[in-house]
Amino acid sequence: MLVAAAVCPCPPLLVPDVAVGAAPELDAARAACTDALGVLAASRPDLLVVVGPAEESGRGPHPEGTRGSFSGFGVDLDVCLGRPDAARANPDGASVNPDAAGASADASERELPTSLAVAAWLLERTGWSDAPVEGLGVGESLETERCIQAGEHIGGRAGRVAVLVMGDASACRTLKAPGYLDERAADFDAEAARALGAADVAALKALDTSLAYELKAAGRAPWQVLAGAAEGAGLGGALLYDDAPYGVGYLVAAWS
Template identity: 55%
Template sequence: MLVAAALCPCPPLLVPRIAAGAAGELDALRAACADALSVLAASRPDRLLVVGPVAGAGAVRHGEGARGGFDGFGVPVNVRLARVGQAESARTTDDGPALPASLAVGAWLLENAAWAAAPVSGLAIGEESGTEECLALGESLRVPEERLAVLALGDGSTTRTVKAPGYLDESAAPWDSAVAKALADADTEGLAALDPARARALGCAGRAPWQVLSGAARGTHLTGSLLYEEAPYGVGYFVAAWS
């Protein structure tokens, strides 16, 4: 049963060494992410699943101990998807594929928050995966008698301003506002209604992870709280906690 969820963006700029001189510009975002993760820890989960977007379709699972890093961004920061104190444990070693950037950011957030509440695993969901596939995958995560927490990673639109990565699309702000309201209300049906084609057009990478979470959360009656909503650099970033 899903008992809590945190929803955070996943720009590599969250890692201060990548942001370098601009690191302070996202301090409030990092603080909000830490607050959301504290809600997960307080829920006393048996397991934490980190869900993040990846290019393409389909899904790839990553076990506890999976490795990732940010060499592609010119910074030698390595991370592992693990609890504090378990990162070097032989029994948490995972020799599978490297974490995609989104899950590497999630691993960094957990490390930064000194996560120790429960075992961790990852799920990379393709941005081209259809809504029904995402919802069904989320529903399959529910295990009776298990207290599941989810960290869902994903950004909003990338088209909020003329300097945004995707330039300006006037429909981006209303899209992000609708997303923010659904996250604040823990509105699973609102998230399930997000159109994949429109999400791709706006550069919104969070749609698939949010819909996986929606499938896991259906019928749980969680309540939501929106902790952060801004669009620095023309990209919509949201932080929310469901409990």
């Protein structure tokens, strides 16, 4: 059963080594992420599942010990999801449901997608050692029903399951945003922020898949995986951060 969740954004700039000048405008977001991961640790989970958006090559399960890199961003920095030796101990990979995530079941010899690499950095930064860790990369356009199915599977993976959900809101909040300005973006992000802050499972399930895709809101699918995992868990939520410093909505929330 799901006992806690943390929702964090996943821009590589969240990692100071990637950001020129360490992007001080993201200091508040980093601090909020640390607080959210503290809620996960306090829940004393038996298993932590990290869920984030991924391109096709990164979709599906990523076992503990899978490595990621920020070399594609010009930085010589590698990270590891959980215990470095765990992949050798469990060569068949994670047990999260790859079919529900719309991906191949082959989890071996793959690098973490960027969203899960950022998550791995957050976990290393906070010294996570509270429970085994598994990862799941999901497609940005994955249908709501399949997201919910993946979440339901995750929620049943252990007696006490925690989820770290990575994903950004819209990328269309300003003229200089990656997706340019879209007048619908602010309202979409406001509803997502409200739903995440209130742990409103029904509202997360009701997010418009097509609109989210048009607004480049990569967090929509991971948030709906969370909704599937949280059904019936009775968790309460708190919104810890809500801003769009680069025209991209970044949200941090904690559920317990």
